Amino acid sequence: MLIEKLMLSASTSVTSAVWWRLFNIYLVLSIVFSGFFIAWIMYLVISTRERADREIVNHIKPGIIPSSTRGRPRNVAFLVLFLVIVFFGLFIYSLPSTYYLKQVPSSKANTITIDVYAAQWTWTFRYPNGYNVTGSANVHNYTAEFPVNTTIIFRVTSLDVMHEFSIPSFKVKVDAFAGVWNTAWTDVYQQGTYTAFCTELCGLGHADMYVHMTFVSPAAYSAWIASQK
Numbered sequence: 001m002l003i004e005k006l007m008l009s010a011s012t013s014v015t016s017a018v019w020w021r022l023f024n025i026y027l028v029l030s031i032v033f034s035g036f037f038i039a040w041i042m043y044l045v046i047s048t049r050e051r052a053d054r055e056i057v058n059h060i061k062p063g064i065i066p067s068s069t070r071g072r073p074r075n076v077a078f079l080v081l082f083l084v085i086v087f088f089g090l091f092i093y094s095l096p097s098t099y100y101l102k103q104v105p106s107s108k109a110n111t112i113t114i115d116v117y118a119a120q121w122t123w124t125f126r127y128p129n130g131y132n133v134t135g136s137a138n139v140h141n142y143t144a145e146f147p148v149n150t151t152i153i154f155r156v157t158s159l160d161v162m163h164e165f166s167i168p169s170f171k172v173k174v175d176a177f178a179g180v181w182n183t184a185w186t187d188v189y190q191q192g193t194y195t196a197f198c199t200e201l202c203g204l205g206h207a208d209m210y211v212h213m214t215f216v217s218p219a220a221y222s223a224w225i226a227s228q229k
C-alpha cells in the first residue's frame, strides 16, 4: 500500500515496531491538522483582506473591551471541543503501547537476562553464565553477541555517575544509576550489528561511550556463549 511506503519505519525489533506505529499515527495526524489549519488561515487572510483594517480600527478603542459576541463563538467552542477530543483520544490510544513497552515480560519461555554495567566510559555486559564483555570507542577487539527472536531483558546499573543505556534502533532507553537496577527489554528480529550509546552527559569521555552489539541466530549465539568463559 502507498501509505505503508510513505510511513517512516525501521522495524528491527518488536519494541521499535510498536514505537514506529505510534509515531506514524502522530505524524499523519500532525500533517493533516497543520495542513487544514494553514489552508484555513490562508483562506481567511485572502477572503477578508479588504474589510479587515477598517473593522479592526473601528473595534479598537481605548478603555473599551470589544464585545465577545463578535465573530463566531460557537464555531470556536466546537473547534476547541474537537481538539480536546483529539488530544485525549490520542492520549488514551497511546497508553496500551506505552504500557506494553514499559512492562518487562516476565513469563515468556524464550528469555535471557543481561546485566548491563555503565561506567566512565565503557559498557559491560554480563551474560547469564557470568561472562563479561566490555566495550567502548576505546576498547578494541571485543565481541558482544545476542540472539534474535528472543526476549532480551536488560538489567541496567551504573558503577559511578549517572548514565543512560540507549539503543536507538530498538527504541530502548533506560537510566543507569549507581545502586539501582532499571530494566528494559526488546525482541529483535533482524540480524545485524547495532550500537548502544550513553545518552546522559557523564563526563569527558561521554562521546566515546558506545558499544556494538551483534545480533545473530539463536544457534550461533548458543555456540558463541558456550565457547566463552
Ligand SMILES: [Cu+2]
Pocket (backbone or CB within 6 Å): 118, 162, 163, 164, 198, 199, 200, 201, 202, 206, 209
Ligand atoms: Cu555515560
